[in-house]
Amino acid sequence: MHAHSQAQALVIVAHGSHLNPDASNPTYAHADTIRDAGAFDEVREAFWKEEPHFREVIRTLESEEIYVVPLFISEGYFTEQVIPRELRLEEWDPERWDSDGTDASQATLEATDVGKRVHYCGPVGTHNAMSDVIVQRAESVTGDSDVGDGFGLAVVGHGTERNANSAKAIEYHADRIRETGRFDEVQALFMDEEPEVDDVTDFFESDDVVVVPLFVADGYHTQEDIPEDMGLTDDYRTGWDVPATVDGTRIWYAGAVGTEALMADVVLERAADAGADVDAAIDEVRERTGGTSTETESERHVTGD
């Protein structure tokens, strides 16, 4: 279907990689899920390190209403500086999100190379629905859709070294999930600051702990660093067991949360919050990716808000 004047387009913007071909896989997978749901006339992926580049994606669209959703975990350098600059959203100012680090929703701006309206959304990582994805990731890795009782949950991120908001996003979701009472214990852990993921077992009393890194794609950190730091393996190349026993605790290591199919739902929620007409697609995507369907709407957001 093509571009009449009310046509709407979705652009998922992600980091990508010059070196690792798998870095963009989650972006493509979520974009395909949304394509198949048919809510947007056009769906595009765009990257900082791959093509189409942020710089050139908007011009490939015929639609007049464009929703841009960053597949990034937190507000920071990329979402506040790089992406708006490269998309030529000249009126952009981080103030437009009016956020203290975790509550950016959207800003409507003009992409000056094409004169089109761009709804620039906050990153997926800070959306409330991301808490659901973390929980779903825990369900996926344990193979138990009721996982929680007798389990601890660790949400893992970088830490503040490069970006204060990165730690905020981790704590935000850890708090939200803790409040639901679903898991016996919930803890935010970091790679480069206290409490450190290296000492994961020190922070839990439960015999079973699910560890979910809040990263958009698997890569060096989630596939090499964290598994070795936690002692799941001496050498990441030889792999590790799920669960693996460390100091008497069973560690269920989930890998990057961004690979969970339900992430497509968060992307859609972001666009919906910015005014995109995607309600039907949200239902369909949730059904297909194992998210809770609307019949149980009240349960959808784990914190019940």
Add this chain to the structure above:
Amino acid sequence: MTGHADEGEDTDADASADTNTNASANTNANADLVDTLLEHADREPIAFDGLRLEATDDGYTVATPAGERTGLSERDLREALADETDDVSEYVTNWYYWQQVGGEGTARRAFLRWCERAPVEDTPGDESETEGTDEGRSETARTVPDRYEPLTDDGLEREWGQLSITVRLADSDGTSPGDRVYDVRHVEDRKADLADLEIHDRPRDARDLTTADERGRYRPLKTAPTLVSGWAFTGLAGDDLVDTVEFVYPATVANWHREQRGNLDVDHWLETAERQTGIYDVVDELPREAVEWMAEACCVDSQCLRRREWEYEEDDDLSVDGGDGPFPCREPCSLVIAAARKWAILETEEERTWEFELTTSEKNQLEALLDAVADGRVDEIREADVNRGANRYRARYLRAKRVDDEGNLCGVDSSVDSDS
């Protein structure tokens, strides 16, 4: 997929109640087409690709470059249009197809028109030059009969980077008169038997085909001339063709279209470099001459099929050739920016005079090694071809003789200030 919303639903229903022969299906499809045409002509005169149709008080006037007929009743007109030997019929199905394509003024439409050498709209006059491959350059756009003859036969082919795109008239059931279908292959597979190729029809499949080169190495630059062959997309509709091309060579259609319309927004080296922040903040310190070397290293046709249109800055061109590809490069890409960062840092190093003891052949061999790596020929050099300086045994011998345990050439210590 372009919506065929204009097709008369009622007529379709009649068709299914009718016999199921192809002939009658075609007749009905034709009837739809004529209905749409007349409806349109009654609203406003049609003037498209040489066809003119106008409703006047004395009946219809229909004209093609071959001649004009006036005072036609609706029945006359229907008869003329139903007669496939009448050249008006080609003009009409051609009009109908482009009606379905829609997207007046879009890159998608312009590209599809370019594919079959139709005049690309939005460029002044019908004599517009169509930019393209060597054969496509300076080529005058074709008239409808000049297009239809090949389109009903083997099709019309275009090259787009390493893609060969062929457009034909569709001849299968369920298509409307004038419908085009598009095939895409690697240029090297142009003559290959379809049975020997892996067949695809979903544009997104192109992503997987473009991820790695022949040797399985990741291709971070989509326009590198290292696209693997052995596959074909067949029978694509226009929209799907453009999507497929965009998965293989992202944003090339949009930028080509801008260039066609004379509004390609080129960002030259300096402005692009100065825009960078964070770890790329340093790239604007790259010396002028190093930008030349960089363009020669990265942007020439042997490395990238985009035609570099960016220069050092407005009115200060680089001396390196920008290439001949059909689609332009409007600013230094992320790969070049990342490499520029490395070179910007390396270029801050002081030059020094070194003293190495080498035979003439050894010096020549170092140059041969450099060439082999720079031209990507290392793998072509045969195991036992010891006449080649970049042969592995030759390289190992040179290392054994001239490089010490610390990795220093001729034992000359360079650990002091290197950052490579």
